[in-house]
Amino acid sequence: MSRQMLLRVTEVEPLTPLVTRFRFEHPERAALPLFSGGAHVVVEMPDDGVLRRNAYSLISDPYDGSGYEIAVRREDTGRGGSRFMHGQVATGTDLRVSLPLNLFALDPRAKKHVLIAGGIGITPFLAQLRQLERLQQPYELHYAARSQAEAAGLKLLPQTAQVHVHISENGDRMDPGALLEGQPIGTHAYVCGPEGLIAAVMDAGARLGWPPSALHAEAFAAPPPGEAFRVTIGSTGAEIEVGPHQSLLEALEAAEVEVDWSCRGGACGRCETGVRACHGRIEHHDHWLSPEERAAQTKIMPCMSRFRGDRLVLDL
Amino acid sequence: MPNTQFSPSIDSRPVYPGLTPHGASPAIMVADAEGAAALRELAARDASVMDRAQVVLAAGGAAGLAEARALQALQPKGVSHEPDLAAALPLLRRLLAEARMGTRLYLAGSEGLIGQVSALALDAGLPADAIESEHRGPIARRMQCVHCKGITEGVTTDPFTCSHCGLTLFVRDHFSRRLGVFQGVCVDAETPGIIPEPQEIRP
Amino acid sequence: MTKHFNDETFRGDYTYYNSPEAIRRFPFPFDRDSYMYSVNIEQHPGGPAGSPFEYAFDVDEHYVAEMKDRAITLAEDPLRCQSLPHMELAGWDLLELIMEAKARDYPDLFGLHKDGDRWHWINRPLRIDQRFTFLDATTLPYGPMEYITRQAQGDFALLHEREGNLWMDAGMVTSQADWSLDFDVGMNFFEWHAPVPKAKKMGVFDKALKFLLAVQQGQAYRRLNWTMTVNPRLDTSPENYHKWGPEKRTITPQNVGRKQFLRVELQSFWRLPRSNAIVFPIRCYLACLDDLASQPKWGRRLHRVLRDLDPVLVEYKGFAVNRDIIVAHLARYDDGAPTSPGIFPD
Numbered sequence: 001m002s003r004q005m006l007l008r009v010t011e012v013e014p015l016t017p018l019v020t021r022f023r024f025e026h027p028e029r030a031a032l033p034l035f036s037g038g039a040h041v042v043v044e045m046p047d048d049g050v051l052r053r054n055a056y057s058l059i060s061d062p063y064d065g066s067g068y069e070i071a072v073r074r075e076d077t078g079r080g081g082s083r084f085m086h087g088q089v090a091t092g093t094d095l096r097v098s099l100p101l102n103l104f105a106l107d108p109r110a111k112k113h114v115l116i117a118g119g120i121g122i123t124p125f126l127a128q129l130r131q132l133e134r135l136q137q138p139y140e141l142h143y144a145a146r147s148q149a150e151a152a153g154l155k156l157l158p159q160t161a162q163v164h165v166h167i168s169e170n171g172d173r174m175d176p177g178a179l180l181e182g183q184p185i186g187t188h189a190y191v192c193g194p195e196g197l198i199a200a201v202m203d204a205g206a207r208l209g210w211p212p213s214a215l216h217a218e219a220f221a222a223p224p225p226g227e228a229f230r231v232t233i234g235s236t237g238a239e240i241e242v243g244p245h246q247s248l249l250e251a252l253e254a255a256e257v258e259v260d261w262s263c264r265g266g267a268c269g270r271c272e273t274g275v276r277a278c279h280g281r282i283e284h285h286d287h288w289l290s291p292e293e294r295a296a297q298t299k300i301m302p303c304m305s306r307f308r309g310d311r312l313v314l315d316l
Numbered sequence: 317m318p319n320t321q322f323s324p325s326i327d328s329r330p331v332y333p334g335l336t337p338h339g340a341s342p343a344i345m346v347a348d349a350e351g352a353a354a355l356r357e358l359a360a361r362d363a364s365v366m367d368r369a370q371v372v373l374a375a376g377g378a379a380g381l382a383e384a385r386a387l388q389a390l391q392p393k394g395v396s397h398e399p400d401l402a403a404a405l406p407l408l409r410r411l412l413a414e415a416r417m418g419t420r421l422y423l424a425g426s427e428g429l430i431g432q433v434s435a436l437a438l439d440a441g442l443p444a445d446a447i448e449s450e451h452r453g454p455i456a457r458r459m460q461c462v463h464c465k466g467i468t469e470g471v472t473t474d475p476f477t478c479s480h481c482g483l484t485l486f487v488r489d490h491f492s493r494r495l496g497v498f499q500g501v502c503v504d505a506e507t508p509g510i511i512p513e514p515q516e517i518r519p
Numbered sequence: 520m521t522k523h524f525n526d527e528t529f530r531g532d533y534t535y536y537n538s539p540e541a542i543r544r545f546p547f548p549f550d551r552d553s554y555m556y557s558v559n560i561e562q563h564p565g566g567p568a569g570s571p572f573e574y575a576f577d578v579d580e581h582y583v584a585e586m587k588d589r590a591i592t593l594a595e596d597p598l599r600c601q602s603l604p605h606m607e608l609a610g611w612d613l614l615e616l617i618m619e620a621k622a623r624d625y626p627d628l629f630g631l632h633k634d635g636d637r638w639h640w641i642n643r644p645l646r647i648d649q650r651f652t653f654l655d656a657t658t659l660p661y662g663p664m665e666y667i668t669r670q671a672q673g674d675f676a677l678l679h680e681r682e683g684n685l686w687m688d689a690g691m692v693t694s695q696a697d698w699s700l701d702f703d704v705g706m707n708f709f710e711w712h713a714p715v716p717k718a719k720k721m722g723v724f725d726k727a728l729k730f731l732l733a734v735q736q737g738q739a740y741r742r743l744n745w746t747m748t749v750n751p752r753l754d755t756s757p758e759n760y761h762k763w764g765p766e767k768r769t770i771t772p773q774n775v776g777r778k779q780f781l782r783v784e785l786q787s788f789w790r791l792p793r794s795n796a797i798v799f800p801i802r803c804y805l806a807c808l809d810d811l812a813s814q815p816k817w818g819r820r821l822h823r824v825l826r827d828l829d830p831v832l833v834e835y836k837g838f839a840v841n842r843d844i845i846v847a848h849l850a851r852y853d854d855g856a857p858t859s860p861g862i863f864p865d
Binding site for chain 2: 598699701702703704705706709710711712713714757758759760761763764765767768840
Binding site for chain 1: 338341342412413415416417418419420440441442443444445446
């Protein structure tokens with residue numbers, strides 16, 4: 001678990017009907033730890049007896065410790081974290097926030113950076129832009145959104161020659177192949193957004209002969225909902241029920257079973273848990289375990305993955 | 317003569333898996349006289365690898381001329397024939413500086429050639445996973461003396477004499493990708509003058 | 520608080536010495552009577568008051584002399600300090616980490632005053648008073664990493680994280696246990712550890728890398744490592760092996776107690792904020808066998824550890840040729856009595 005700070009919400013600004021910007025500051029105005037572009041924090045939300053923890057990319061200047069800012073899109077069918085932020089958080093609310101952690105860092109060796117964002121996937125790039133400006137490294141950013149009204153990034157992006165906005169409603173669809181083609185040796189490309197966009201960029205890269213090490217995707221996502229299931233704690237024999245909109249990690253925490261964690265999005269590997277017995281199928285949704293490890297069904301990432309079957313005994 | 321099979325070693329020792337064709341992507345190919353055969357075999361497996369390939373042959377003498385003609389016959393985008401690797405380096409620097417993402421680098425020949433051109437390419441920003449390599453020819457090593465930093469080419473015995481400072485060095489498998497050299501360390505540092513009988517280096 | 524700094528040398532006449540207080544606070548690395556590789560990691564800083572674990576960057580009686588020795592080594596071989604171009608930001612992170620820690624932990628020795636990016640650094644033991652602009656390398660006499668590590672004891676490796684691995688892309692290494700930064704810079708975690716025997720088979724490096732990648736801001740860790748060195752020499756580099764190697768053969772039963780040193784590395788691991796890099800400080804402590812044996816528990820234990828050590832490790836740690844003399848000498852301090860658990864003296 002990351003170290004936490006108790007921070008106060010000092011600004012709440014709706015950017016679009018669905019996306020709101022929040023600013024956090026230390027209650028005594030103390031400086032917050034700096035970070036690198038692409039880092040996220042985990043915000044803890046005490047929601048009517050349920051402790052929710054969601055990861056959000058930091059969008060503010062990484063070199064400005066006076067506050068942290070995030071942009072949250074309301075997901076009405078989601079698990080409730082974004083609804084909590086939109087419905088119950090106001091200026092003056094105190095929330096526990098983890099120290100920043102970066103699983104989507106820029107590669108500073110790059111001769112050029114190509115940043116590709118779709119929708120709310122613009123968030124990690126907002127901090128990276130400030131870092132690139134400060135370090136004076138060459139970049140271009142491409143931001144795709146469905147409509148002008150939904151494009152929360154428009155209010156947050158600088159108007160510079162390196163920033164390109166593609167609004168599909170206006171007939172301007174982003175073409176990942178065209179963005180990657182002809183880039184000089186040493187270019188790195190980064191993509192964050194819907195799965196379809198990530199897949200399109202990866203496919204275009206592969207088709208153009210880009211080596212995997214030069215293509216980066218923001219891997220973490222919210223835990224997917226699913227059918228309820230039960231797991232057994234190996235050491236105590238206790239049975240734990242996991243609800244349809246709950247992650248296994250959240251269910252373990254609610255039952256006070258200690259599990260280490262950090263990103264809560266299947267990317268960092270901290271909550272990796274051994275499986276003693278598996279009668280059924282683990283539905284792996286993480287980006288941490290290798291294909292071999294997934295197939296073996298002897299490990300599970302409780303922050304993201306679910307189970308379908310008769311019995312799953314965890315090595316806890 | 318196929319890709320040399322080296323015995324298993326430590327993690328820093330480079331491995332040369334052999335060349336795999338990546339179709340008609342833009343390519344820079346570098347070979348010495350022995351490595352040229354690997355390029356010909358590569359083209360035999362997939363002729364399209366030559367469509368956008370700039371070939372640099374670093375090989376002097378009659379063998380070099382014959383290989384240059386053979387490579388030309390495969391109709392790559394271009395063949396540059398240089399007497400040795402040192403002469404080819406300025407051209408390679410230029411080709412790498414102008415290259416675009418998606419370019420493959422195919423290297424075939426001695427460990428010295430593969431190590432040196434890889435180091436140049438990585439420095440230019442080419443990702444390591446865009447480099448293909450195949451070892452051909454003698455197993456002589458390019459050794460750096462850890463004491464004087466001088467590089468001795470074509471080392472075939474262990475220990476050997478540093479061509480710069482004259483110390484007797486033993487041959488380690490520890491390899492620096494950045495420098496493209498193996499490490500040589502004084503063999504008689506603790507017992508000056510007591511030097512083991514030199515042995516031929518084995519693959 | 521350290522007020523006195525030894526006037527001593529780490530080469531030539533080797534006048535290095537440990538005061539009685541320095542001996543008692545020595546970071547003895549063995550917590551039991553035997554040794555095998557282990558990951559043995561603890562949170563850092565944190566430890567008994569006065570111990571070398573109390574503060575982030577321990578400053579002891581050897582500080583001034585060690586910095587002089589580093590300057591000599593760098594003057595002869597500037598490549599002991601290297602930073603690949605993309606590591607400058609990590610260098611600034613490190614400079615900030617060290618300056619803040621020293622000014623906080625040793626306020627009578629060091630001072631740091633910040634006015635935005637205009638910084639003022641005072642290092643009283645080394646008589647340095649420097650005003651500079653943070654993130655502007657042209658305002659310092661060296662790059663940021665070199666500048667601050669010329670004023671901090673121990674070696675430093677700056678590790679860049681990418682592709683699920685750590686790459687040693689910068690460092691200041693003048694007191695190493697026989698590895699070359701100039702050669703290893705740019706290598707990943709498995710490559711630069713490749714020459715270490717046995718550990719790969721034991722899976723030590725896979726576990727250690729996984730651990731390091733998970734190190735986050737605000738949570739630092741440490742471990743102890745050790746080897747043996749003849750004479751109190753900091754620069755046991757491969758570069759100068761042909762110069763210090765012959766000294767290894769000068770051990771006799773008469774001089775071993777004062778001439779054979781246990782060399783302990785206090786290694787720590789920190790995540791840096793702006794660069795997301797990891798810094799790996801490797802602080803070297805030296806004590807001769809007889810000084811260590813002045814603590815009866817350590818005399819007994821050191822004898823048992825070295826007597827029973829795996830021959831492969833004896834070879835790797837480079838004291839096979841002197842092992843018999845060392846063990847025979849230490850036997851006199853071992854009466855067979857049991858030892859208490861843990862590393863601290865009784």
